Amino acid sequence: xxxxxxxxxxxxxxxxxxxxxxxxxxxxxxxxxxxxxxxxxxxxxxxxxxxxxxxxxxxxxxxxxxxxxxxxxxxxx
Amino acid sequence: xxxxxxxxxxxxxxxxxxxxxxxxxxxxxxxxxxxxxxxxxxxxxxxxxxxxxxxxxxxxxxxxxxxxxxxxxxxxxxxxxxxxxxxxxxxxxxxxxxxxxxxxxxxxxxxxxxxxxxxxxxxxxxxxxxxxxxxxxxxxxxxxxxxxxxxxxxxxxxxxxxxxxxxxxxxxxxxxxxxxxxxxxxxxxxxxxxxxxxxxxxxxxxxxxxxxxxxxxxxxxxxxxxxxxxxxxxxxx
Numbered sequence: 001x002x003x004x005x006x007x008x009x010x011x012x013x014x015x016x017x018x019x020x021x022x023x024x025x026x027x028x029x030x031x032x033x034x035x036x037x038x039x040x041x042x043x044x045x046x047x048x049x050x051x052x053x054x055x056x057x058x059x060x061x062x063x064x065x066x067x068x069x070x071x072x073x074x075x076x077x
Numbered sequence: 078x079x080x081x082x083x084x085x086x087x088x089x090x091x092x093x094x095x096x097x098x099x100x101x102x103x104x105x106x107x108x109x110x111x112x113x114x115x116x117x118x119x120x121x122x123x124x125x126x127x128x129x130x131x132x133x134x135x136x137x138x139x140x141x142x143x144x145x146x147x148x149x150x151x152x153x154x155x156x157x158x159x160x161x162x163x164x165x166x167x168x169x170x171x172x173x174x175x176x177x178x179x180x181x182x183x184x185x186x187x188x189x190x191x192x193x194x195x196x197x198x199x200x201x202x203x204x205x206x207x208x209x210x211x212x213x214x215x216x217x218x219x220x221x222x223x224x225x226x227x228x229x230x231x232x233x234x235x236x237x238x239x240x241x242x243x244x245x246x247x248x249x250x251x252x253x254x255x256x257x258x259x260x261x262x263x264x265x266x267x268x269x270x271x272x273x274x275x276x277x278x279x280x281x282x283x284x285x286x287x288x289x290x291x292x293x294x295x296x297x298x299x300x301x302x303x304x305x306x307x308x309x310x311x312x313x314x
Contacts, residue, residue, distance in 0.1 A: 007285035018296035033206035049193035
């Protein structure tokens with residue numbers, strides 16, 4: 001199946017959803033060159049992604065991020 | 078042409094900064110060009126303004142000049158108008174040239190938030206894969222967007238499989254430029270038994286086969302079992 005000059009085959013499991021913790025645990029024990037990815041049939045909300053990105057930057061570079069202001073309480077409706 | 082637009086943008090930028098040019102001056106300039114060279118297109122006030130924006134986005138052109146020249150003006154417009162941070166713009170510049178995206182694809186990828194996806198969630202690789210092919214990480218994503226299939230929710234695995242094959246071109250674009258289609262329901266013989274792989278691709282950059290198994294449900298650890306079984310079978314051959 002694999003030709004001599006090729007690298008070992010990679011397996012990609014494409015699922016409709018996943019729990020990152022479960023995936024991490026399963027992959028850390030896997031002895032095969034595999035990866036798990038998710039697919040979506042709708043475009044994501046870009047604004048939501050941008051907010052997540054902002055959070056990510058704040059978490060990964062706290063020294064550059066502006067001093068955190070006291071959290072506002074959000075009234076849930 | 079990109080160089081010319083950049084140079085005009087630079088000129089306008091300095092005029093606006095130091096000589097106090099305003100929007101109306103730029104409009105007069107556009108009107109003057111239109112009158113002098115009626116056959117010349119692409120120098121409307123709006124486009125002149127965009128050239129200035131273009132220069133201001135990439136003032137240090139030397140670093141990105143080859144990248145900038147490789148994309149058409151309309152692709153630059155999408156990147157400029159919709160991504161705000163310099164890292165994000167550079168990311169799309171690099172991806173668009175590397176992946177040879179069409180202008181439409183540039184717009185789609187920005188809409189799909191590829192940059193955010195790539196930064197927030199890197200792909201989930203097994204330890205074995207990380208060790209064997211560390212560069213694999215940059216060729217896969219954590220989330221693939223298949224909105225172009227227009228699949229209803231819920232859908233069956235057969236539906237997903239079939240529409241991926243019917244939209245193979247677009248699926249290949251979403252996977253990445255280096256993927257080549259090898260087969261569907263690809264037969265694998267283990268012992269005396271026949272099995273079939275959902276989809277089989279070849280990756281030119283990694284120089285290896287990529288077997289894709291589809292699941293229309295959420296991930297379960299046992300899903301990996303079958304895939305590992307095929308992969309082990311191949312390595313053993």
